[in-house]
Amino acid sequence: MHQHHHELDEAAVHSLFCAHSLRFTRQRFAVYTALASEKVHPTADQLFKKLSRSDSGISLATVYNTLEALVKSGLAQKLADGGTSARYDAAVDDHLHIRDCATGSLSDVPEALGQKLLDNLPQHVLKQIEDELGFSIGRVQIELIGEYTRQAVEVN
Amino acid sequence: MHQHHHELDEAAVHSLFCAHSLRFTRQRFAVYTALASEKVHPTADQLFKKLSRSDSGISLATVYNTLEALVKSGLAQKLADGGTSARYDAAVDDHLHIRDCATGSLSDVPEALGQKLLDNLPQHVLKQIEDELGFSIGRVQIELIGEYTRQAVEVN
DNA sequence: GCCTATAATTATAATAGTTCTAAAACAGAA
DNA sequence: TTCTGTTTTAGAACTATTATAATTATAGGC
Numbered sequence: 001m002h003q004h005h006h007e008l009d010e011a012a013v014h015s016l017f018c019a020h021s022l023r024f025t026r027q028r029f030a031v032y033t034a035l036a037s038e039k040v041h042p043t044a045d046q047l048f049k050k051l052s053r054s055d056s057g058i059s060l061a062t063v064y065n066t067l068e069a070l071v072k073s074g075l076a077q078k079l080a081d082g083g084t085s086a087r088y089d090a091a092v093d094d095h096l097h098i099r100d101c102a103t104g105s106l107s108d109v110p111e112a113l114g115q116k117l118l119d120n121l122p123q124h125v126l127k128q129i130e131d132e133l134g135f136s137i138g139r140v141q142i143e144l145i146g147e148y149t150r151q152a153v154e155v156n
Numbered sequence: 157m158h159q160h161h162h163e164l165d166e167a168a169v170h171s172l173f174c175a176h177s178l179r180f181t182r183q184r185f186a187v188y189t190a191l192a193s194e195k196v197h198p199t200a201d202q203l204f205k206k207l208s209r210s211d212s213g214i215s216l217a218t219v220y221n222t223l224e225a226l227v228k229s230g231l232a233q234k235l236a237d238g239g240t241s242a243r244y245d246a247a248v249d250d251h252l253h254i255r256d257c258a259t260g261s262l263s264d265v266p267e268a269l270g271q272k273l274l275d276n277l278p279q280h281v282l283k284q285i286e287d288e289l290g291f292s293i294g295r296v297q298i299e300l301i302g303e304y305t306r307q308a309v310e311v312n
Numbered sequence: 313g314c315c316t317a318t319a320a321t322t323a324t325a326a327t328a329g330t331t332c333t334a335a336a337a338c339a340g341a342a
Numbered sequence: 343t344t345c346t347g348t349t350t351t352a353g354a355a356c357t358a359t360t361a362t363a364a365t366t367a368t369a370g371g372c
Contacts, residue, residue: 023339025349045329059351064330069349080236084359085329098291113285120278126300129269134306135254141299144282150290179368181320201358215322220359225320240330241358 008033020073030056031066035076036090040107041097043085079106097143109144117142164189176229186212187222191232192246196263197253199241235262250274253299265300273298 013032014024022028034047034054042050048063067088070076079087079097087106096109096117108114118140130137169188170180178184190203190210198206204219223244226232235243235253243262252265252273264270277296286293 023348025339027350043329061331061352062350065349065351068331096285098289100291101294109285109289113281113288117278117281117285120281122273122276125269125273125276129252129265129273129300132269133254133265134304135256135300136302136305137300138257138302139300141301143297143299144285144291144293144295145297146292146294148290149292179319181368183321199358217323217360218321221320224360 008036016075020075022069022073022075026056027058027062028066028069030058031063032070032075032090035067035070035088038090040105041079041087041089043087045085047088095141097141099143099145101145101147164192172231176231178225178229178231182212183214183218184222184225186214187219188226188231188246191223191226191244194246196261197235197243197245199243201241203244250296253297255299255301256303257301258303 010029013029017024017028017032030051031047034050035042038047044063044067045060047067048058048060051058051063067076067078070090071078071088074092075090077089077092079089089108091108095111096114097106098109099106109117121140126137126140129135166185169185173180173184173188186207187203190206191198200219200223201216203223204214204216207214207219223232223234226246227234227244230248231246233245233248235245245264247264251267252270253262254265255262265273274296282293282296285291
């Protein structure tokens with residue numbers, strides 16, 4: 001499930017990190033909560049700027065280090081940007097992304113809708129692909145590329 | 157349709173370029189044929205190295221310029237690499253990619269299989285996403301992430 | 313075939329994003 | 343508290359890509 005939009009207090013994150021064998025530091029807490037509260041998947045630099053603004057005396061290198069640690073421990077995933085820089089996402093499920101051609105932004109399809117699409121994928125075809133190619137599918141990532149015909153409802 | 161595995165003589169490429177309002181140059185011919193003959197989607201640098209080996213006195217800048225021109229004219233697409241550098245593909249349809257976690261390589265699902273999956277996507281869900289989000293889906297890109305359980309059949 | 317206008321190529325410099333380095337600060341266990 | 347290994351940090355280094363500006367090539371008109 002997505003952690004988006006949940007309250008994330010320090011204790012909760014502490015035990016989450018603990019469960020993933022990640023040391024708790026104020027920087028990691030800051031990065032993780034900043035990432036998890038984003039509706040649009042941010043780049044490392046966007047996170048750094050956001051954190052610089054809000055307070056926290058955190059360095060860019062640490063943002064990169066932390067994101068890497070989060071990804072390695074399964075608390076985040078790194079998404080390929082169509083453009084230059086990588087984007088990060090605090091949710092680790094299969095899910096759907098929307099790329100807005102106009103702005104280049106990358107965001108989620110709401111959970112329910114996304115799940116509906118994933119649930120309706122033709123499993124027999126996926127199975128056939130696995131069999132014929134000798135490939136084991138671990139994750140399916142779908143990106144819907146296009147543009148908004150009306151204004152998106154809310155922006156961070 | 158994919159241009160992969162087709163014979164690409166100079167005349168054919170010439171008229172293809174012409175149809176897409178692209179001037180024909182020996183460098184563009186070289187880049188395009190090199191790209192179209194790849195089964196695995198190469199990075200700009202991989203193409204440059206391949207072309208340097210085979211002959212052709214072509215500069216890295218030109219590889220980038222040409223790839224950009226091809227993409228802009230619709231003869232290729234730029235794919236986001238999970239990692240650092242972009243990958244390119246001479247085919248421009250919706251289609252499925254396979255990312256091998258073990259090697260990081262990106263390749264196509266064979267046309268027939270891929271089409272089968274795309275044809276079996278639940279259209280009503282896509283329509284619902286478009287309606288609810290006010291988003292017009294231009295292209296669907298699916299990536300199957302996992303690893304080979306047996307050796308891939310052939311490598312370039 | 314030759315000329316010309318326009319566009320493409322090239323080496324190089326510049327930039328952007330990311331990773332590396334080595335020293336200082338910190339977390340967690342004893 | 344003290345110790346040990348980990349994390350943070352500023353800055354350097356590196357890699358992928360784009361910009362620059364001079365040179366060269368293409369396509370079309372003659």
